[in-house]
Amino acid sequence: MHRFANPTQFNRLTAPVRPVLWLLACGLIGVGLYLSLLASPPDYQQGDSVRIMYVHVPAAWLGLFIYATMAGAAIAGYVWQHPLADLYTRAAAPVGACFTALCLITGAIWGQPIWGVWWVWDARLTSVLILFFLYLGFIALVDAFDRPQRGDNAARILVLLGTVNLPIIKFSVDWWNTLHQPASIARLDSPAIHASMLWPLLTMALGLSCLAFAIILTRLDGEVARRRWQMRMQRQMAHNRAAAAHDTPAVVTS
Amino acid sequence: MSPSSVTDAAPATQSAYPIAAVLPWWRLLGQLLRVELSSQWHRRGDVITVLAFYFLVLILAPLGLGPASATLRGVAPGLVWIAALLSVIMAVERGIRPDHQDGSLEARFFTGASAELIMAAKAIVLVLTTILPLILVSPMIFAVLAVPASAMVPGALAILLGGPGLVVIGLAGAALTAGARQGGALLAVLLFPLQLPVLIFGAAALQRALTGEPVVGELQILAALTLFSLPVGIMAGAAALRGLIRDDA
Numbered sequence: 001m002h003r004f005a006n007p008t009q010f011n012r013l014t015a016p017v018r019p020v021l022w023l024l025a026c027g028l029i030g031v032g033l034y035l036s037l038l039a040s041p042p043d044y045q046q047g048d049s050v051r052i053m054y055v056h057v058p059a060a061w062l063g064l065f066i067y068a069t070m071a072g073a074a075i076a077g078y079v080w081q082h083p084l085a086d087l088y089t090r091a092a093a094p095v096g097a098c099f100t101a102l103c104l105i106t107g108a109i110w111g112q113p114i115w116g117v118w119w120v121w122d123a124r125l126t127s128v129l130i131l132f133f134l135y136l137g138f139i140a141l142v143d144a145f146d147r148p149q150r151g152d153n154a155a156r157i158l159v160l161l162g163t164v165n166l167p168i169i170k171f172s173v174d175w176w177n178t179l180h181q182p183a184s185i186a187r188l189d190s191p192a193i194h195a196s197m198l199w200p201l202l203t204m205a206l207g208l209s210c211l212a213f214a215i216i217l218t219r220l221d222g223e224v225a226r227r228r229w230q231m232r233m234q235r236q237m238a239h240n241r242a243a244a245a246h247d248t249p250a251v252v253t254s
Numbered sequence: 255m256s257p258s259s260v261t262d263a264a265p266a267t268q269s270a271y272p273i274a275a276v277l278p279w280w281r282l283l284g285q286l287l288r289v290e291l292s293s294q295w296h297r298r299g300d301v302i303t304v305l306a307f308y309f310l311v312l313i314l315a316p317l318g319l320g321p322a323s324a325t326l327r328g329v330a331p332g333l334v335w336i337a338a339l340l341s342v343i344m345a346v347e348r349g350i351r352p353d354h355q356d357g358s359l360e361a362r363f364f365t366g367a368s369a370e371l372i373m374a375a376k377a378i379v380l381v382l383t384t385i386l387p388l389i390l391v392s393p394m395i396f397a398v399l400a401v402p403a404s405a406m407v408p409g410a411l412a413i414l415l416g417g418p419g420l421v422v423i424g425l426a427g428a429a430l431t432a433g434a435r436q437g438g439a440l441l442a443v444l445l446f447p448l449q450l451p452v453l454i455f456g457a458a459a460l461q462r463a464l465t466g467e468p469v470v471g472e473l474q475i476l477a478a479l480t481l482f483s484l485p486v487g488i489m490a491g492a493a494a495l496r497g498l499i500r501d502d503a
Contacts, residue, residue, distance in 0.1 A: 116488035131446040133443065134447050137447065140444075141440065144435055144436060145434055150497070153494075154497065156431040157490050157493050160490070161426065161448060161486070164448075164486075181455055218316040
């Protein structure tokens with residue numbers, strides 16, 4: 001893992017991956033949208049409104065998964081002082097927040113015709129809303145300090161505190177038997193969803209994952225460049241100060 | 255002098271301050287508690303402000319929702335806990351930020367106490383100065399909100415069991431934001447998601463008490479949440495404290 005600790009090496013490694021991810025994202029989302037909107041059958045109960053599931057479910061998975069990767073990065077940052085870990089959490093947080101928001105919004109649009117309400121205070125919905133606020137809290141905290149390093153230190157601890165919420169979201173549909181339906185894909189026995197719907201869903205999930213990590217890696221590249229620029233500016237300022245101090249010596253003081 | 259006697263004479267604790275080698279942790283904790291209590295005493299206005307805030311939030315309900323007893327009784331469980339949550343957020347912010355700004359937080363580290371011990375002392379004292387007053391005034395609060403007397407004991411027990419959890423998690427958040435540019439609003443954004451479970455089960459306990467159902471289950475969950483929050487909050491808060499001190503150095 002420490003092989004990637006050097007930002008230059010990391011950049012050399014990810015620079016060819018980024019365009020591939022963007023292309024994969026475009027292709028898979030294109031195919032996935034065709035499959036889910038046109039080629040897959042409407043649900044026998046929900047009709048065409050089932051199609052929003054092909055965006056809603058991947059968005060929910062990604063909202064959770066990106067938070068989990070941020071928690072992993074926070075541990076790496078805390079334990080090994082890995083220099084890229086904090087940059088990763090900074091790059092990933094807004095992306096995770098967007099997918100969580102997308103999940104909540106598509107859920108509300110789906111809930112209106114099917115449940116008859118935009119929003120219910122169901123355990124799953126509430127815990128995903130909390131996840132969204134955890135992302136917002138992270139984004140607020142990480143930039144609330146004068147020195148970025150302090151923000152990183154504080155935000156790591158917040159990310160780790162928030163991981164308590166992840167199992168609550170996952171198991172909320174099992175622990176509290178409320179309105180939101182239980183998992184139908186990730187089950188020990190076979191998925192409770194027909195293959196004609198499973199394939200579009202998996203294609204969309206893969207495509208949106210590629211999109212998420214294409215955005216994150218591009219943002220990470222930007223964060224690295226920004227950090228590097230800040231360091232250079234600091235060095236330049238220190239150099240200027242030293243030069244100024246050198247140019248106006250003893251005359252002033254003595 | 256043989257080399258072995260030199261190593262034997264080396265102090266057991268690696269601290270620059272000799273007091274750490276002298277005091278065992280429980281005496282250190284006692285000292286820290288005394289320091290925290292006296293600093294709370296010097297800022298006793300804050301304790302009263304927090305209590306007044308709690309009262310005022312609750313008094314807004316009859317004024318805003320109308321004085322009908324049935325309405326008040328309906329919203330009382332959630333309202334009591336929302337007010338408690340807001341009061342705790344106000345209280346924890348005053349638990350760390352002033353100490354950080356006047357340097358007395360850093361001074362506590364000079365005693366050789368670990369960050370965990372400092373957090374534990376702060377948590378104990380803040381529970382005494384925040385949660386205990388909330389419990390003491392709860393008969394009045396319940397009377398104002400038309401809660402029947404039979405629900406008072408379970409309601410107060412719920413605050414007693416859930417409150418320390420709120421304080422400990424709140425302190426961790428306060429330690430995270432103590433060095434930040436802005437305080438209150440940021441702290442609230444961080445803490446609401448983390449403190450929500452206590453709010454939910456605390457309000458549920460009072461709700462069930464109002465209808466005369468047994469509340470043991472809710473009280474057990476509140477106790478479990480607090481027991482879980484104690485180590486997590488103290489360790490996270492201690493990590494934040496160490497970051498705070500290290501960054502200042």
